[in-house]
Amino acid sequence: MKSSSHVPATSVPGAPRLHHWRAALLLLPLLLVLMLFSLAPTLWVLINSVKVDGLWSMAHFVEILGSPFYRQAFGNSLWIAVWSSVIGLLIALLSAASLKRVDGSLRDMTVAFTNMASNLSGVPLAFAFIIIMGANGAVTLLLREWGVWSGYNLYSRAGLTMIYTYFQVPLAVLLLYPAFDALDDDWQDSAALLGASRLQYWRLIALPVILPAVLGTFILLFANAMGAYASAYALMTSNYNLVTIRISSLVAGDIFLEPNLAAALSVLMIGLLVILVAVNQLLLKRSYHAR
Numbered sequence: 001m002k003s004s005s006h007v008p009a010t011s012v013p014g015a016p017r018l019h020h021w022r023a024a025l026l027l028l029p030l031l032l033v034l035m036l037f038s039l040a041p042t043l044w045v046l047i048n049s050v051k052v053d054g055l056w057s058m059a060h061f062v063e064i065l066g067s068p069f070y071r072q073a074f075g076n077s078l079w080i081a082v083w084s085s086v087i088g089l090l091i092a093l094l095s096a097a098s099l100k101r102v103d104g105s106l107r108d109m110t111v112a113f114t115n116m117a118s119n120l121s122g123v124p125l126a127f128a129f130i131i132i133m134g135a136n137g138a139v140t141l142l143l144r145e146w147g148v149w150s151g152y153n154l155y156s157r158a159g160l161t162m163i164y165t166y167f168q169v170p171l172a173v174l175l176l177y178p179a180f181d182a183l184d185d186d187w188q189d190s191a192a193l194l195g196a197s198r199l200q201y202w203r204l205i206a207l208p209v210i211l212p213a214v215l216g217t218f219i220l221l222f223a224n225a226m227g228a229y230a231s232a233y234a235l236m237t238s239n240y241n242l243v244t245i246r247i248s249s250l251v252a253g254d255i256f257l258e259p260n261l262a263a264a265l266s267v268l269m270i271g272l273l274v275i276l277v278a279v280n281q282l283l284l285k286r287s288y289h290a291r
Helices: 015-025 028-049 059-066 068-099 104-117 123-133 138-146 157-182 185-193 198-226 230-236 243-252 259-290
Strands: none
Touching: 028 259, 059 068, 059 259, 068 104, 068 157, 068 198, 068 243, 068 259, 104 157, 123 138, 123 157, 123 230, 157 198, 157 230, 185 198, 198 259, 230 243, 243 259
16 A cells, blocks of 8 residues: 655645745846846936935926927937837838748748847947948948949938848847747638738738737837937937937036936936837727727
């Protein structure tokens, strides 16, 4: 007869709770890093944004909102962020949809290249564009030699938008590619048998399925573009008015050192992103209820 003296650990009172506590202890290093490098700096920014000469005041926000210079910085940042996100998202949608149709080896190679390209950003990316499409870049000189140069200026808002779009596309592809796995090929065949065109299939069936991923990807791309600094500074230094460049000049400037004003600019950026995320969540809830 088998002995019944062995009792499973999960049946001992308090054992599951002890197991959960051990698992929670393993999260302490991550929570500590999150608190030190994310929550604490954010709290510092919020507190110092409403301090002027040691006193509580909203003067920094009044100065920013009343200054055409800072409003221009937000306008430029929003313009580049929106257009680079929209263009990058459209290119990524076409790319991710195509990746679902190609064979395995080509798909794996493309995903690997996209993963590598997503790591090229910041100063190296700006340097690469300067070498290729700068005033004396390789492509620029080649087009001039052929007599087809149109006078494109890399050191402009259009040039910055192109650079931002470049590092947006690989990130968007990596985020959208798994979403297209939720689409079953049989759905399109069934829709075609019922008389639906390809456009109707994408508009009525496929797009509602991938819409949460599309909206979430747009939010990440927008936040990524709004917070980008190294590429813009390496290309334009302080010659182009962006919010991130203004924050940097206020924090590390040799003449105008105003970290509290920089904190107020950062709070306004955070507020914009919070509003965008809230709108995204509202649209997602409506899309889920519509189903």
